[in-house]
Amino acid sequence: MDYFHYTYKHNHIDFSSHIYKVSTYHYNWHGETEILILLKGRIEMSCNSEVFTMEPLDAIIISPQVGHATLALEQDTTALVIHVGKEFFQQFDPNFGMYQFVIRSNQSNRHNPFFTALRYHAAMMMLIKVNGESSVNRMWLEYHYLALTSAAYSEIDAVKSIHINSKPVDMTVATFDKMITYIDDNYQQKIELEDIAKIGGYNVNYTSQFFKRQLGVSFLEYLLRMRLREATVRLANSDDAVAHIASSCGFADIKAFNVAFKKHFHTTPTEYRKQAKEMERKTKLHDWKEIISTQEEDIVELLQSCLPYQPDYKYKIELDEANQKLQDIREQLESVVKKLQS
Secondary structure (H helix, E strand, O other), rough: OOEEEEEEEEOOEEEEEEEEEEOOOOOEEEOOOEEEEEEEEOHHHHHHHEEEEOOOOOOEEEEEOOOOEEEEEOOOOEEEEEEOOOOHHHOOOOOOOOOOOEEEOOOOOOOOHHHOOOOOOOOHHHHHHOOOOOHHHHHHHHHHHOOOOOOOOHHHHHHHHOOOOOOOOOOOHHHHHHHHHHHHHOOOOOOHHHHHHHHHOHHHHHHHHHHHHHOOOHHHHHHHHHHHHHHHHHHHOOOHHHHHHHHHHHOOOOOHHHHHHHHHHOHHHHHHHHHHHHHHOOOOEEOEEEEEEOOOOOHHHHHHOOOOOOOOOOHHHHHHHHHHHHHHHHHHHHHHHHHHHO
């Protein structure tokens, strides 16, 4: 069975892409530029110390080394993600690695030409990969990739000077990464903020403030979401008892688990499991993500719904306007000729 999970590298083109079910919470801090398009459902995004909600068809472009995490707010929330290779933009802009930016859509600009084009090219890339390998398919894939990245860079270029060198310099990336790694590796156990502070060599208050500034959520909230992340995966992909899942994911007891789960997902763990089983989505786990099968017809339809877009629409309008002007001039000349002849 094939899944929406691809990597591609040819000459200067280098990217990975996937479509996955956003039922888990996972903090990311990586060297690639990320383009995320929400196909279905709603998510809470924590990014660059800001927390906001993304609606269906919203998109976001996140620069390398900007911490971010997603949390599904609805069942069967699905997203398309493309990671642009670390060196790709630097081939054209050597200073690209210095920039920090977050470009995202909202209700006011969700359907503007840029975000419409972004969804179109991203959807075409995924559908082309589904159609299999061939010389023609690779050519079209690279065409849409270059169209997508050039459009994205134009938007980045417009804001990059505002955000350049804006990353806090009072705690290094490597130090904060160690803190996050420790939590990711030990969240099933009891962890205190003091433990995290010791790793970086900072006091507790400073660590707490920096953590909130970087992620937009507190240390305790991040720890809770990591535990819920694993719990949702186990509920959907195993038959383990709910009480066992609660204890193995680091919750003090099943009551605490139920309260936290209901608060974040607006349903009980048992009902969540039932809905996940009834959904019968064909997925596979990869790096804590449930990758969607290419056989899921509704996902293919969602991708196809992004296609009624004409990339040359702007030029068609300009051409129509030019033709109209020529027609007006022609009519004026004919009018002058008739007057001269009369």
